[in-house]
Amino acid sequence: MKNYIFTAVLLFLTIGLSAQPIPKYKDASQPIEVRVQDLLSRMTIEEKVAQLRHIHEGSILNDDHTLNLEKMKNIIGTLGWGAVEGLTLEGIEMARYTYQIQKHCIENTRLGIPIFTISESLHGAVQGGATIFPQAVALGSTFNPDLAYQMTKAISGELNAMGVNHVLSPTIDVIRELRWGRVEESFGEDPFLVSQMGVHEINGYIDGGISPMLKVFGPHGVPTSGLNLASTEANERDLREVFLKPYEVAVKQTGVNSVMTAYNSTNRIPNTASKWLLTDLLRTEWGFKGYTYSDWGAVSMLYGFHKVASNVNEAVKMALMAGTDLEASSDCYANIPAMVRLGELDVKYVDLACSRVLYAKFKAGLFENPYGLPIEEYEKKVRTKENVALSRRISEESVVMVKNEGNLLPLDMKKLKSVAVIGPNANQVQFGDYTWSRNNKDGITPLQGIQNLVGNKLAVHHAVGCDLVSDDKSGFADAVATAKKSDVVFLFVGSASASLARDYSNCTCGEGYDLTDLNLTGVQGDLVKEIYATGKPVVLILVTGRPFSITWEKEHIPAILFQWYGGEREGEVIADVLFGKVNPSGSLCYSIPQSVGHLPIHYNRLPSDKGIYRSPGTINKPGRDYVFSTPEPLWPFGYGLSYTEFEISAPELT
Secondary structure: OHHHHHHHHHHHHHHHHHOOOOOHHHOOOOOHHHHHHHHHHOOOHHHHHHOOEEEOHHHOEOOOOOEOHHHHHHHHOOOOOOEEEOOOOEHHHHHHHHHHHHHHHHHOOOOOOOOEEEEOOEOEOOOEOOOOOOOHHHHHHHOOHHHHHHHHHHHHHHHHHOOOOEEOOOEOOOOOOOOOHHHHHOOOOOHHHHHHHHHHHHHHHHHOOOEOOEEEEOOOOOOHHHOOOOOEOOOHHHHHHHHOHHHHHHHHHOOOOEEEEOOOEEOOEEHHHOHHHHHHHHHHHOOOOOEEEEOOOOOOHHHHOOOOOOOHHHHHHHHHHHOOOEEOOOOHHHHHHHHHHOOOOOHHHHHHHHHHHHHHHHHOOOOOOOOOOOHHHHHHHOOOHHHHHHHHHHHHHHOEEEEEHHHOOOOOHHHOOEEEEEOOOOOOOOOOOOOOOOOHHHOOOHHHHHHHHHOOOOEEEEEOOOOOOOOOOOOHHHHHHHHHOOOEEEEEEEOOOOEOOOEOOOOOOOOOOOOOOOOOOOOHHHHHHHHHOOOOOEEEEEEOOOOOOOHHHHHHOOEEEEOOOOOOOHHHHHHHHHOOOOOOOOOOOOOEOOOHHHOOOOOOOOHHHHOOOOOOOEOOEOOOOOOOOOOOOOEOOOOOEOOOOOOOOOOOOO
8 A cells, every 4th residue: 555655646746747837948939038038037147147258269178179178167167158169170170169068058057058159251161171252352242142142051051060050240341441451351332232242141141040140330341540440430321321221221131130349439439338339229229139249359448448448347337238248258247246246237237138148049049959960961061062163153253354455355275375374362372361271272373273274275384573561572583584485474463361360471451451552562563563564465363352552553454353352263263264264244342542542432422522623633734633633433333344245226215
């Protein structure tokens, strides 16, 4: 009898326990808002603040790029955490790294809140081995939003294979200051073009199962003097109609759930501490429900750089109360629990920020699907032949031909015996900032592309001539001799950008590499003149992330192309363009100025900004609307030639 009673009681308890309802936050059938409030009500102040912080790889990696489990457990503990990244890892390393961290957050924290596993993917994931797509400036020059969607959808497959669920992309700044190094990261000078490209990239990520992040929120593209992080002065009309318009469009037309704050200040208020920007406009007016993420170190910059806060705690209050939810890189938000207990900060701001981060995690589906693809899928998803082919297609559509005097191009191999491939970018890949490599083994250089195309049909002579940064002309003689013994010269000049968190040597473009003028850097301009003086036909190709003021070159060189940073197959593409296998179809996404003194030069400036006297001057013949020049650009936004010939007949009206 006793055994019967014991068994019955045990059965009753088992049934009772199994019938206990699961917490609402774990019930996928509940509305997101209900799940957020249920989870928030269960959290301690330490757990809430942990969701507002970002773990950086340097604090949890061993020297051999493996995850240090003890360091990771000590940081996360049983609290959970907001986000983590691993930017310098190889792709397969990232897959193992993210799985281990996510597994700990799901299984070994009190509430099992998944973590945002973050990467950069401006034009391909920055993890080693990922497909390298053309840079944003090249994509913008295609004027083809569908390619933007296809690219981020393809990138998403690779990110899923690496266990990444959240990316710091796309960049949707409208840029009007061309001295700024980050010109290459934007789709161009026009808010409509940038908006459309941005919307399509966002949708590609979301449809691919990745949560994107708009960056960098604020009028970022017109920094004073072109200096990175410099302040911006802009009236509200320009803010709404130009610089912030792509953000408004993206928030209202897509399901994007995160926005990164800009480092700089607008009208003397740092964007990371701007209530008008982050709360009044973004949330109250536009209806944004997701969370905001500080650019790395931006909260600490409020007292260390901008000097608007006197100490860490004041910076915390300014950022959090303005609407900056998650802090990256700096550790100011670690002070929040003590500030709340001491009455220095109202906990309602913590709850609000935490609820937004949780909302974004629920919306991204992380509570139901916290992990990426099984590691066995990695090889099937990363750098596939389809993704490489897409990279090449984007590159093909991005090449902009701005001059082709006498139809010099395309060249006919049958009419040539030799070509010269000259210049600092002739035999060097240039992928652009926010990539994982600067090594020729990871792409095709122009020299390699030309050699592969012509085979033994032509002699291909090569010389470097000069570098991108110095005044060393010792290679000029070799370059001139190489040109003289060739029928045609392909001259590759331009810029170089860093590979993220890896190689920052000899950069002339990209984040933190701003210019005082827009002339070709180093002695590249002198090299162009020396090669031109040989009398040989010259084709000038700018492999670059930024426009250059090539006024002399426009007047003298018969054929000029902007290739931008064309991705890992860029050398094949330019060879096909030069010899007519690909018809150039790109259009300039930036107006090209005659000089830095002509800025701003964007196409849709007011009629009054283009001069009134219509009496331009030249050297030796002074005029008006610039005594020695004209207000016009070298080439305007949207300009681009092709090999196609058009005939327009007389119109007939019916």
